[in-house]
Amino acid sequence: KKLAVFVSGGGSNFRSIHEACLRGSIHGDIVVVVTSKQGCGGADYARDKGLPVILFPKTKLEADGISPADLVATLRSFEVDFVLLAGYLKLIPAELIQAYPRSILNIHPSLLPAFGGKGNYGMKVHKAVIATGARYTGPTIHFVDEHYDTGRILAQRVVPVLAKDTAEELAARVLREEHRIYVEVITALCEDRVIWREDGVPIIRSKE
Numbered sequence: 300k301k302l303a304v305f306v307s308g309g310g311s312n313f314r315s316i317h318e319a320c321l322r323g324s325i326h327g328d329i330v331v332v333v334t335s336k337q338g339c340g341g342a343d344y345a346r347d348k349g350l351p352v353i354l355f356p357k358t359k360l361e362a363d364g365i366s367p368a369d370l371v372a373t374l375r376s377f378e379v380d381f382v383l384l385a386g387y388l389k390l391i392p393a394e395l396i397q398a399y400p401r402s403i404l405n406i407h408p409s410l411l412p413a414f415g416g417k418g419n420y421g422m423k424v425h426k427a428v429i430a431t432g433a434r435y436t437g438p439t440i441h442f443v444d445e446h447y448d449t450g451r452i453l454a455q456r457v458v459p460v461l462a463k464d465t466a467e468e469l470a471a472r473v474l475r476e477e478h479r480i481y482v483e484v485i486t487a488l489c490e491d492r493v494i495w496r497e498d499g500v501p502i503i504r505s506k507e
């Protein structure tokens with residue numbers, strides 16, 4: 300399968316996905332990387348690995364960026380099967396969601412629907428988890444719709460919140476689990492092991 304990864308930040312999830320593709324545990328290839336931020340860690344890593352990087356900014360007006368329609372056309376030209384958001388902070392345009400139904404995944408660092416939605420990203424999420432006294436948190440992988448963090452949930456993993464955790468310590472514990480679960484889910488996706496229940500909930504079938 301051909302994969303597009305969208306990044307805006309450090310890119311550690313992108314890196315773990317790329318490494319899993321290279322060692323063959325994911326039966327897929329990253330064919331293009333899309334970033335909203337030139338010069339972010341993820342975009343630099345992609346260039347370093349010789350992957351094509353496309354700038355997709357929030358407005359059409361930014362000189363070297365492209366429009367949503369161009370973005371769809373570009374992904375089609377790379378024959379992309381699945382779009383993986385990995386620390387990508389912008390809303391995905393409706394054109395892209397319609398062009399890739401049931402094919403766009405995001406990872407969020409809390410157990411959605413808790414601590415999700417616009418403005419709930421990065422360290423803010425972990426601070427909010429600690430401040431509410433929640434005892435458990437963890438990554439959620441969900442399909443992407445036209446809003447922040449509301450698409451159907453595909454996988455989650457529980458991570459304990461310890462009494463003395465700082466937001467940074469908690470973020471690091473969750474991030475380790477993000478790397479594992481995202482690779483597992485993409486592995487299943489590329490092996491056509493994601494199936495859709497009649498009520499529209501996606502399920503991962505385990506390997507026979």
Ligand code: GRF
Pocket residue numbers: 308309310311312313341385386387406407408421474477
């Ligand atoms: C992760 O916590 C992810 O859940 C969130 O953004 C962060 C990205 O980290 N969407 P990285 O860029 O993959 O290191």
